Amino acid sequence: MRRPLPTTEEAAQILGRKRSRPLPRPPPQAGRSLAPLIRELDKKFGQGADGLKARWSEIVGQAVARRTEPSKLVKPRTGGPATLEVRVEGPSAALIQHQAQDIMSRVNLFLGAGAVGKLRIIQGPLRGHVRAEAPNAAALRRKALPPLDAAKERDLHRDLAELPDGPLKAALTRLGREVLRRETRRS
Structure with a gap:
């Protein structure tokens, strides 16, 4: 047997007597939930070599940045200061070795006091740099x-x-x- 639908007035009375279920809360924002974890990971692992690569010329200066690039930051398992591996083009390695203390102090200003305790120099071609030739270099090489x-x-x-x-x-x-x-x- 079919029940007739309530009228508008009856529906208002029914709803007035019964409490409706509250709307579910929206999920928390992902950034708010992950912020403590990110802070903890940043304290533990720091910005690393990628943070250094992005701002390398600001940290060490244009003259040194043209000849070098940070390769990786190696943290010891026992804790303590890390070792920064720097890739240097051939003959510039001796110059960079003499500036090692200055480079480490500048990197420690960026990463935090005592973050880097040793600088390891690796000789080889720079990966991030593309050498720009002079516009007439090809013409000079070619025989007339x-x-x-x-x-x-x-x-x-x-x-x-x-x-x-x-x-x-x-x-x-x-x-x-x-x-x-x-x-x-x-x-």
Whole structure:
């Protein structure tokens, strides 16, 4: 047997007599829950070499940063100050070794007092740096080829005569000259 639905007035009376269930609370924010754990891990492990890499030039200065990069921070199991491994390009290692105390004091200012007690220098190419060559370096390395003789120059212009003037024709002319010069040089 079907029950009839209550009217609006009856529904208001029913709801007035019964207490409704409260809405569930929203979950706590993840940042608030993880903050104590992150603080504890930061105290235990610190910022490490990644924190140093990001601000290396500010910490040690531009002159030293051009020749070095922090490789890793090794913390002993027994506790105590860590060892900072610094990658240095070839002959600069002797200069950096003489500045080791200054570098360690600057790193300790960044990481906290007594964080680094030893500096280990590793010679090798810097991984994070890309050497920029002078714009004319490629031109200086390349030997100057002799100019193209008049007959080959005329043939080149005749072959490219049907192309309209513009950047494409100029590029193809330069390319043709270079190819013909190299063929002349080889023979």
